[in-house]
Amino acid sequence: MDEPKDPQNHSDPQVRSLDARSLRGLAHPLRMQLLNALRRGGPATASQLAAKLGESSGATSYHLRQLATHGFVEDAPEHGKGRERWWKAVHRGVRFDDSLLKDSDPAVRGAADLFLHEVANHHTQEIATWLGTGDDWPEAWRRASDMSDWTLSLTPALAEELVHRMHDLVQSYRAQSPGDGAPDAEQVRVHTHLFPVRMD
Structure with a gap:
């Protein structure tokens, strides 16, 4: 997920703060994958997302509706030319509050734990994909x-x-982004992990 913990960015309307209710609505592996796909790839239909993620369109349709109920995605009618419903992400990212890990409700604590583990799994998958496909990119990258x-x-x-x-x-580099017009510009992923370790 983009910006799962960003204490300096509370005023950014493009980054949504997770509360107990919205966290429970998001903390599901497929829902997190769907939201990521819409953020990175732009608006899409349930069928397109199903093909991309290797899921059934019934599953993607259901979980997109759940994401919409919790305000993470919305209709993108400007893309629809037929009967199929198009979806888009509402925000660029989400912000995770550590207090959710200590919530009095065990369901919220479980959702918080699942969410963070899915973020970590997604980071690992992205690195593995880069290592497996790096030779397909120009030497400059x-x-x-x-x-x-x-x-x-x-x-x-x-x-x-x-x-x-x-x-x-x-x-600061987001502000310098050359946009889609630069011939050599690509989306890049930046992961940061900082945590204590015991040196036994």
Whole structure:
């Protein structure tokens, strides 16, 4: 998911904050895949998404309706030329609040755990896809890709500051985006993971 945790971006109307109800509506593997597909690929029909994701159109139709009930997707009538319903994502991303992991309702805690694990799984799949298809890309994109990690010794306050600064840096490049008009512009995925580890 785009921007699953972005404490610096609370005023961005294109990033939706998840609450207990909307989280329960989103925390399903296929719903998260459908929402990702609409955000990255643009408006589509249930049948198109079913073919893309290897699902039945009945399943994609049902879960798209559930996403619509919770305000994550909406009709895209400007794309429809026949009887089939077109859908589009409402927001660019979602923001996850850690307090959902400690909610008094076990169903909310379970949904929060599922959501975060699905985000992690999606990141792993994207990296694996890049490693498997990297040779299909021009050499300039091979040089421009990155898969790095570091180990630092930080306090929680310094770690939170680092997260905020990384998010700010990424947002500054969103503002510089050349758009679809640049001949060599592509969508790129940026993952950030910061977490403590025990060095036993």
